[in-house]
Amino acid sequence: MALIEVRDLGVQFQTGDGLVYAVNGINFALDRGQTLGIVGESGSGKSQSVLAMMGLLARNGHASGHALYAGEDLLTMKPAQLNRIRGNRVAMIFQDPMTSLNPYLTVERQMTEVLQFHKGMDRRAARARSVELLDAVKIPDAARRIGTYPHEFSGGMRQRVMIAMALLCEPEVLIADEPTTALDVTVQAQILSLLRDLQRDFGTAIVLITHDLGVVAGLCDQVVVLYGGRVMEQGSASDIFYHASHPYTVGLLGAVPRLNQDDASLVAIPGAPPNMARLPKGCPFSERCNLADAHCVDTMPVLGPSSHRAGVLRACHRSAQQVADNHLAELSSA
Amino acid sequence: MLLNNRRDSLVRSLGDTLDTVVAGRSPWADARARFFRNKAAVVSLCLLAIIVLVCLVGPYMLPHAFDSADWDAMSLPPTLKNAHFFGTDESGRDLLVRSLIGGRVSLMVGMLATLSSVALGIAWGATAGFIGGRVDTFMMRVVDMMYAVPYLLIAILMVTILGRAFYLVVITITVFSWMDMARVVRGQTLSLRSKEFIEAARAMGVPTRRIIFQHIVPNLLGVVVVYTTVTVPGVILTESVLSFLGLGIQEPMTSWGVLIHDGTTVMEISPWMLLFPAAFLSITLYCFNYIGDGLRDALDPKDR
Numbered sequence: 001m002a003l004i005e006v007r008d009l010g011v012q013f014q015t016g017d018g019l020v021y022a023v024n025g026i027n028f029a030l031d032r033g034q035t036l037g038i039v040g041e042s043g044s045g046k047s048q049s050v051l052a053m054m055g056l057l058a059r060n061g062h063a064s065g066h067a068l069y070a071g072e073d074l075l076t077m078k079p080a081q082l083n084r085i086r087g088n089r090v091a092m093i094f095q096d097p098m099t100s101l102n103p104y105l106t107v108e109r110q111m112t113e114v115l116q117f118h119k120g121m122d123r124r125a126a127r128a129r130s131v132e133l134l135d136a137v138k139i140p141d142a143a144r145r146i147g148t149y150p151h152e153f154s155g156g157m158r159q160r161v162m163i164a165m166a167l168l169c170e171p172e173v174l175i176a177d178e179p180t181t182a183l184d185v186t187v188q189a190q191i192l193s194l195l196r197d198l199q200r201d202f203g204t205a206i207v208l209i210t211h212d213l214g215v216v217a218g219l220c221d222q223v224v225v226l227y228g229g230r231v232m233e234q235g236s237a238s239d240i241f242y243h244a245s246h247p248y249t250v251g252l253l254g255a256v257p258r259l260n261q262d263d264a265s266l267v268a269i270p271g272a273p274p275n276m277a278r279l280p281k282g283c284p285f286s287e288r289c290n291l292a293d294a295h296c297v298d299t300m301p302v303l304g305p306s307s308h309r310a311g312v313l314r315a316c317h318r319s320a321q322q323v324a325d326n327h328l329a330e331l332s333s334a
Numbered sequence: 335m336l337l338n339n340r341r342d343s344l345v346r347s348l349g350d351t352l353d354t355v356v357a358g359r360s361p362w363a364d365a366r367a368r369f370f371r372n373k374a375a376v377v378s379l380c381l382l383a384i385i386v387l388v389c390l391v392g393p394y395m396l397p398h399a400f401d402s403a404d405w406d407a408m409s410l411p412p413t414l415k416n417a418h419f420f421g422t423d424e425s426g427r428d429l430l431v432r433s434l435i436g437g438r439v440s441l442m443v444g445m446l447a448t449l450s451s452v453a454l455g456i457a458w459g460a461t462a463g464f465i466g467g468r469v470d471t472f473m474m475r476v477v478d479m480m481y482a483v484p485y486l487l488i489a490i491l492m493v494t495i496l497g498r499a500f501y502l503v504v505i506t507i508t509v510f511s512w513m514d515m516a517r518v519v520r521g522q523t524l525s526l527r528s529k530e531f532i533e534a535a536r537a538m539g540v541p542t543r544r545i546i547f548q549h550i551v552p553n554l555l556g557v558v559v560v561y562t563t564v565t566v567p568g569v570i571l572t573e574s575v576l577s578f579l580g581l582g583i584q585e586p587m588t589s590w591g592v593l594i595h596d597g598t599t600v601m602e603i604s605p606w607m608l609l610f611p612a613a614f615l616s617i618t619l620y621c622f623n624y625i626g627d628g629l630r631d632a633l634d635p636k637d638r
Contacts, residue, residue: 080541086537086539087537088539091537094533096530100530100533104552105549117539
């Protein structure tokens, strides 16, 4: 049995415009020490799908489907039971380290609280353990710094504190919601290599949400590509990167700037992400896809196994071969 | 070479300064520094401290008791004779001692009633704001209802049924003065609830009650402290009103409200009976207001 298994996860929001389907039918399974990347543009439902797993949806949100951790469904669990798992067995790192720490509590207070609550440690043992972890995430002079307030740390340092805090109870699953988005590039690299080391040392399974494909390539075993709240393509990282078979994935990869190109112009996918309240009837990407025809606009493609590579799931009416041919034709015409 | 050395030592000394700055400076320490730069607030704080100290120690230093009559000196204006510095009332009781004893009672009522009403207001407002939904609606309607209840009527009823007592005054004032705090705290909690660090705390599995009291309340303290300094004078004033109407403190025990009440009846023949207690009361109230102002500026420097 997989450590964490998500089946047909959906998120709906009750809004003034009616029910909005933010996420539809996500499936994945993750084992110890593995990393899953969830990739997509802003508003594609990446964050909402993991917030749903953690029971952190906004008041008007509702999660459907199942998110099984060790065979138990996180979505239907009672709050008290969920609180024993959150932060303890399944922990989360947030996007913006500047706002994710309580400004009026010392780092020590915020870290020891977690250990006191989940592990029943006394304050001194909890402090010692917290210092150990701050050391592990390479915060210099951790024993002294732990007594300071969040505003006395830089952004990168705060994200380290967040990671240390998430790892306090040695969780089996770590959910990282764009952990490097708010940081500058050099710090990003440090944080990512830190995550990789920690995964090696602790054997943590990581769910990494990002829109940075470079991060995915460096860290992930499996990739889920989301668009308009639906899975477009899903498979092993190497399959997705080297044999992308969905027009959206191809577009995303094409939009990554490359240093070895003389031409400085940036490639973009034409158009804008869809309005989630008024999704097209058919494929959500059909509006921006140059392979789309009337059939694509009318009928939702079903996510299913692809013939071009075993283990890859894709949701597209065009065959992988057609997408590849089209991509080559575009490259040669450009 | 020389230049290099100089630069190195500069860098090192800069590093040292940064090190000292880095050592655990809480948001509170910053606020404290800003508060002590505010002259009016610091003067008020000192003045208030003096008043409190004099009220506590003064009665022991004076030769008179607050409830014993000096038969040689009735309705005496302020004089050095027999050490009646503030004069005496019509029964020959020393006004200075009575003002100080009355100050103890007034400040005590002010402190107790403020503490309990602030505690009640924080708990009520933070709970309503954090849980939200129907619970919030219900709890805030209770607050609205409390506003609608005429407190003097209830005070008169309580005194009629239970008699005049110190604790009744405190309870009555508490019951009718926590609602403002509850509203302010609820508003702040609503905006704090959606902050990322609260979400992060929930993601760490911290239960709701702990989030409210460990994570929300410390963030409220700035507002609470400022609002408390506004509540204290209100409470002291309410006590004066109740005592003025004969619903509060019982003779021979006294409070500033009682003394002012007694003073008004004789203000044409012995004005000092009104002036001294009134001066004590108004100076104290001014002090609290200036301290409140200073705290607000110190805790929320952007708001100026």
